[in-house]
Amino acid sequence: MTSQPFVAMNQIEKSFNGVPVLKKVTLEVEKGEIHALLGENGAGKSTLMNILGGVHQPDSGQIFIEGKQVNMANPHISQSHGISFIHQELNMVGDLKVYENMFLGSEIRNKAGFLNVEEMCRQTREILAQLGVFLNPKEYVRNLATSYKQLIEISKALLHKSQLIIMDEPTTSLAEHEVGRLFELMRNLKKSGVSIIYISHKLKEIQAVCDRYTVLRDGQLVKTDDMQSGNLEEITKLMVGKAISQERFVHEHEFGEMALEVEHLSSPGLFKDIDFTVRKGQIVGFTGLAGDGRTELFESLFGYRKKYTGTIKVKGKAMKITHPRTALQAGMGYVPKDRKENAIIKDLSVVHNMSLSSMGNFERLGFIQDKRELEKFSSYKKALNIKVANPRITIDKLSGGNQQKVIIAKWLEADTDILIFDNPTQGIDVGAKQEIYQEILALAKLGKAIIILSSEAPEVLRICHVINVMYHGEITARFMGDETNEEEIMHYATGAKREGEHIG
Amino acid sequence: MDNINTKEYSPESPSMKSRLSWLWSEYSVIIAFIIIFIAASVMNPRFLDINNQLNILMQVSIIGIIALGMTVVMLSGGIDLSVGSVLALAGVISVLALNASGSILIGVFTALLVGAFAGFLNGLMVAKGRIASFIATLGMMAAARSIALYIAEGGSVSGEVSGFTAIANNNVWIFDLPVLIFFVMAVLIYIVMHKTRFGRYVYALGSNEKAAMLSAIRVDRIKIGVYTLIGTLVGVAAVIETSRLNSISSSSSGAQYELDAIAAVIIGGTRMTGGRGKIIGTIFGILILGILNNMMNLMNVSPHLQGFVKGLIIIIAVVFQKRE
Numbered sequence: 001m002t003s004q005p006f007v008a009m010n011q012i013e014k015s016f017n018g019v020p021v022l023k024k025v026t027l028e029v030e031k032g033e034i035h036a037l038l039g040e041n042g043a044g045k046s047t048l049m050n051i052l053g054g055v056h057q058p059d060s061g062q063i064f065i066e067g068k069q070v071n072m073a074n075p076h077i078s079q080s081h082g083i084s085f086i087h088q089e090l091n092m093v094g095d096l097k098v099y100e101n102m103f104l105g106s107e108i109r110n111k112a113g114f115l116n117v118e119e120m121c122r123q124t125r126e127i128l129a130q131l132g133v134f135l136n137p138k139e140y141v142r143n144l145a146t147s148y149k150q151l152i153e154i155s156k157a158l159l160h161k162s163q164l165i166i167m168d169e170p171t172t173s174l175a176e177h178e179v180g181r182l183f184e185l186m187r188n189l190k191k192s193g194v195s196i197i198y199i200s201h202k203l204k205e206i207q208a209v210c211d212r213y214t215v216l217r218d219g220q221l222v223k224t225d226d227m228q229s230g231n232l233e234e235i236t237k238l239m240v241g242k243a244i245s246q247e248r249f250v251h252e253h254e255f256g257e258m259a260l261e262v263e264h265l266s267s268p269g270l271f272k273d274i275d276f277t278v279r280k281g282q283i284v285g286f287t288g289l290a291g292d293g294r295t296e297l298f299e300s301l302f303g304y305r306k307k308y309t310g311t312i313k314v315k316g317k318a319m320k321i322t323h324p325r326t327a328l329q330a331g332m333g334y335v336p337k338d339r340k341e342n343a344i345i346k347d348l349s350v351v352h353n354m355s356l357s358s359m360g361n362f363e364r365l366g367f368i369q370d371k372r373e374l375e376k377f378s379s380y381k382k383a384l385n386i387k388v389a390n391p392r393i394t395i396d397k398l399s400g401g402n403q404q405k406v407i408i409a410k411w412l413e414a415d416t417d418i419l420i421f422d423n424p425t426q427g428i429d430v431g432a433k434q435e436i437y438q439e440i441l442a443l444a445k446l447g448k449a450i451i452i453l454s455s456e457a458p459e460v461l462r463i464c465h466v467i468n469v470m471y472h473g474e475i476t477a478r479f480m481g482d483e484t485n486e487e488e489i490m491h492y493a494t495g496a497k498r499e500g501e502h503i504g
Numbered sequence: 505m506d507n508i509n510t511k512e513y514s515p516e517s518p519s520m521k522s523r524l525s526w527l528w529s530e531y532s533v534i535i536a537f538i539i540i541f542i543a544a545s546v547m548n549p550r551f552l553d554i555n556n557q558l559n560i561l562m563q564v565s566i567i568g569i570i571a572l573g574m575t576v577v578m579l580s581g582g583i584d585l586s587v588g589s590v591l592a593l594a595g596v597i598s599v600l601a602l603n604a605s606g607s608i609l610i611g612v613f614t615a616l617l618v619g620a621f622a623g624f625l626n627g628l629m630v631a632k633g634r635i636a637s638f639i640a641t642l643g644m645m646a647a648a649r650s651i652a653l654y655i656a657e658g659g660s661v662s663g664e665v666s667g668f669t670a671i672a673n674n675n676v677w678i679f680d681l682p683v684l685i686f687f688v689m690a691v692l693i694y695i696v697m698h699k700t701r702f703g704r705y706v707y708a709l710g711s712n713e714k715a716a717m718l719s720a721i722r723v724d725r726i727k728i729g730v731y732t733l734i735g736t737l738v739g740v741a742a743v744i745e746t747s748r749l750n751s752i753s754s755s756s757s758g759a760q761y762e763l764d765a766i767a768a769v770i771i772g773g774t775r776m777t778g779g780r781g782k783i784i785g786t787i788f789g790i791l792i793l794g795i796l797n798n799m800m801n802l803m804n805v806s807p808h809l810q811g812f813v814k815g816l817i818i819i820i821a822v823v824f825q826k827r828e
Contacts, residue, residue: 304718323720324718328720368701
């Protein structure tokens with residue numbers, strides 16, 4: 001290869017709110033190379049790419065393009081150096097036509113200043129043809145399948161004469177034959193000297209198309225090497241980290257009666273044929289990669305989504321759950337993921353957030369008793385170690401960990417037998433994480449049935465009795481918590497392996 | 505209310521400046537009210553006359569009652585444009601019921617029922633039909649006015665039962681009855697919003713609908729309740745409006761009341777997108793509008809220019825409240 005890489009990111013460091021996300025990461029991409037960027041969720045891949053794309057600024061470190069140092073102060077500078085970023089969520093305007101999307105922001109105009117539609121359509125057709133796609137440039141984008149939108153994004157990158165294209169999980173929405181076409185295209189691009197950084201969890205794909213790989217773990221560079229010299233097993237090990245850093249939390253205790261039985265639960269396009277059971281006192285984990293359908297599954301179970309089929313039995317009784325209220329009455333509580341969007345009510349005070357799901361506990365003759373609310377809150381404040389001086393301030397002023405504890409207090413107050421936690425430690429610092437794990441274990445000991453959804457395999461490994469791995473809406477494997485490891489879970493979560501029928 | 509103990513939540517010793525800005529952000533409408541009140545008393549000595557003061561209260565009472573309901577709707581994240589038309593419809597039908605039955609009680613009850621039913625339909629459209637509140641109530645605005653016009657054949661209907669006019673024209677001590685009704689309603693709505701779960705749910709829904717639903721709140725029912733509540737309040741306002749002159753006009757009664765009510769709520773500091781705002785704010789908002797109208801009358805400003813001043817005040821209020 002050439003002596004001078006097309007892009008060199010040197011000793012990049014970045015932290016958010018004092019939490020280091022990238023620690024002295026170095027990445028070099030040669031001209032005409034397909035470079036895989038690997039790592040688990042939260043390893044720092046997107047942050048690194050956002051720095052390259054000019055979205056974030058590094059705290060220290062330099063970026064060189066063809067040997068010249070560049071200050072990527074904003075996305076425009078990045079683009080002008082020939083870098084295109086194709087995000088996982090496509091940025092297309094559905095109500096515009098194909099060519100209008102292609103030329104959005106860089107429209108071709110004729111001498112009079114009007115849009116030169118014919119020229120734009122001609123160029124669009126030309127570029128799409130290079131990809132082997134034949135589309136009417138005047139078709140509205142909203143009428144196209146997702147895979148076409150993906151291809152249009154790539155065409156856009158070509159149109160801007162990009163030298164480096166960053167692709168973030170481009171194949172999640174593509175069918176098998178479309179993936180094949182994409183790979184062929186990537187190889188063609190490579191031949192014409194375009195570099196590609198390819199982010200994906202699907203190791204098989206990476207092996208098929210990439211030249212080299214870089215693995216990040218916890219914000220640190222683990223290894224950069226040629227693709228041929230590594231095998232998949234080894235790379236998985238690198239991503240996960242050999243030493244499982246933390247002890248298992250779980251203490252064995254007797255489980256009680258059956259709390260929740262789910263049979264043949266399906267919802268078109270989201271999940272299919274889900275079976276599992278949870279006993280009182282048991283902690284059951286669900287893990288998988290983005291798009292595995294676990295959140296949708298439990299949103300359905302909790303009555304937030306209604307289009308599903310199958311049976312749900314709570315304490316042996318079949319239930320039709322059509323609204324979160326009926327789920328609560330049946331004895332289910334749900335601590336959702338993405339706290340800011342789904343859990344906290346930022347204009348309400350800390351106390352009022354705590355009491356929201358069980359107002360009946362605080363009423364007398366239909367009127368809310370402020371004093372009772374405050375008393376109850378101070379007992380939770382002590383039990384869960386919630387750090388807040390004045391519980392009457394709005395909840396958005398609390399740190400993430402304390403917000404989460406308030407949400408947990410809300411469901412403890414509702415006193416349900418089954419508790420579902422979706423990504424319970426998302427965006428929470430290490431200390432508060434431990435406290436939340438301990439609280440969850442204490443609840444299990446008290447005889448509550450606990451379900452934990454997590455994108456982080458180590459989390460479910462640490463606290464769950466049983467672990468279900470999901471891939472594309474199906475449970476692909478089920479393990480006892482102490483009989484598996486991260487690598488094995490990764491195999492099933494990436495679809496590299498499946499246990500098929502004989503799970504359980 | 506919620507932020508009285510400001511000292512505790514900003515432990516890094518609140519500077520004078522941050523305290524002032526807090527005072528302004530929480531109580532700007534009251535400060536604005538005081539400034540306008542003082543300015544008005546300086547500009548025209550007749551303004552402070554007790555009869556003039558009571559007159560202002562009387563004039564704002566009808567819009568005030570509607571604005572209370574509008575505050576609740578806007579706290580839930582919605583808006584109700586149909587209040588003026590529903591007022592006319594409730595007024596026309598209640599006068600017909602009054603004349604037919606000869607009973608004041610039936611007349612009053614009919615007005616409340618018509619208002620509540622129209623509100624319930626609005627709520628149904630918004631909650632179950634998932635129609636944007638702006639559109640749903642815009643439709644109701646046109647439809648209710650049209651039915652009122654049809655029933656009254658485009659004109660006015662007058663009460664034929666003696667004693668009906670007493671509702672709006674009697675005094676208790678020095679206060680006109682409508683003013684007292686407004687105060688009672690304000691206290692009731694305040695209690696509903698701050699002491700019952702319904703009020704708590706309205707704030708939650710307006711702030712974050714998905715989180716409210718995932719907290720096991722029946723969001724749809726709360727929405728229907730909110731619109732039914734404002735409908736009922738419009739019914740109350742319709743009784744006062746009708747009783748004042750013992751007649752109601754199907755074409756002009758209630759025209760543009762929605763604008764004044766929304767203006768009062770906005771001036772009172774309630775956030776357009778819901779979740780944040782106070783009943784107290786709306787009360788001062790309506791008083792500011794009342795004083796401005798009164799001042800312009802006292803100073804012989806052309807009535808054609810009064811809308812201009814009102815518009816200006818709304819925009820100024822919103823500009824100042826934008827700094828969140």
